Amino acid sequence: MSRPRSQAEYLARLVPPSVAGLNRRSLLAGAAGAGALLGTGVLAGCGSDSGSGTDSKTVSVGSNASDPTPKDVLAKLTAAFQGSSGIQANINTVDHNTFQENINNYLQGKPDDVFTWFAGYRMRFFAAKGLAGDVSDVWGKLSGFSDAFKKASTGDDGKQYFVPASYYPWAVFYRKSVWQQHGYQVPQTLDALNALGAQMKKDGLNPIAFADKDGWPAMGTFDILNLRINGYQFHIDLMAGKEAWTSDKVKKVFDTWAGLLPLHQPDALGRTWQEAAQSLQQKKSGMYLLGLFVAQQFNDNEQDDIDFFTFPEIDSTIGAKALDAPIDGYMMARKPKSTANAKKLLEYIGSVDAANIMVKGDPGTLVANTGADTSGYTALQKKAAELVGSATEIAQFLDRDTRPDFASTVIIPAFQQFIKDPKNIGGLLTSIENQKKSIFTS
Structure with a gap:
């Protein structure tokens, strides 16, 4: 295979054709099995099924960022968001593995308005099941993302359900x-x-x-x-x-x-x-x-x-x-208690300001937004970005x-x-x- 010419070209290979071509019916069949098999516990979400948008002051975030560094970064992101929007983000942090094992039941219950998750197949799986909200209009306000990142955030119906924050090789x-x-x-x-x-x-x-x-x-x-x-x-x-x-x-x-x-x-x-x-x-x-x-x-x-x-x-x-080189980011619940606030938070998470906070706070990831000031990257992060740039094919993780x-x-x-x-x-x-x-x- 020829050497890719740009990072967008490298990252475009994050969504393999053999998986991207799966249809809604096959995904729904898989989701039925996942409901019984992904765990019996239910994460404690703070959302509701009203979707009324009447709560103008808060938004809840279900987070798997249980390790100290990513937990601290998310706290700084939400604090900055509150400072700029006046909306308070309440974070519900759950152990990373527990969150992942119980995600299916969590999303079928009353999940938080916004939740941490992964790009690619795992995003499309729950989007196809109707357990995630369409954030295509948020993408209309974002800048600094390559077409590859947008592709990795897009469901089988052509709509976007994910806002990427970071990735790592x-x-x-x-x-x-x-x-x-x-x-x-x-x-x-x-x-x-x-x-x-x-x-x-x-x-x-x-x-x-x-x-x-x-x-x-x-x-x-x-x-x-x-x-x-x-x-x-x-x-x-x-x-x-x-x-x-x-x-x-x-x-x-x-x-x-x-x-x-x-x-x-x-x-x-x-x-x-x-x-x-x-x-x-x-x-x-x-x-x-x-x-x-x-x-x-x-x-x-x-x-x-x-x-x-x-x-x-x-x-x-x-x-x-x-x-x-997996991509991590955020999704919106299918019926957040305030759709407007959830989308405002996702728009902020996808902003250059948020990316700059991540650059300063976490030496263990690379930011997805290309508009970020990466002069603060450690030597290790710079080398990691070069590694991704030199890759001929990129998988998301098993x-x-x-x-x-x-x-x-x-x-x-x-x-x-x-x-x-x-x-x-x-x-x-x-x-x-x-x-x-x-x-x-x-």
């Missing part, structure tokens, strides 16, 4: 001082990565920090291995249910992963990503495959000591230019590129079983494929 992070101390070099191939990991073990380090207590981090490992071994289109088709998990191509991914597991931090199923990041921060681990948000776990005076490289090449005919019910009820337990016991790959893939057929044909 996945890569292999490390501490410069540790690597300088031991003379480590960035690996360009899988063999070099294995050799580096073996040396790190001899030096008393966990070669690769790893955690999967929450179920989703291991998806990033699968994604990058599949992208490197089988290429972007196969990966996207597999996520769309068009390829078999029992194929030799997928088996090769798991065989490769099994070979790398001894280099990973042990007991991953009992560890959160934050705890794994702390092992990198404390110089106990040599590397960590994660999103740019890992930088949130480092002190300000440690930011310059963080660096990263993209996961190395495995097949020279495929290369190492594809990556995960649980955003496939059906949410398949990701949550099949993939999470399957990957955790693999991590626990990587020997029975054939049986595991047969189980995944059988469940996939049932879910994707429902």
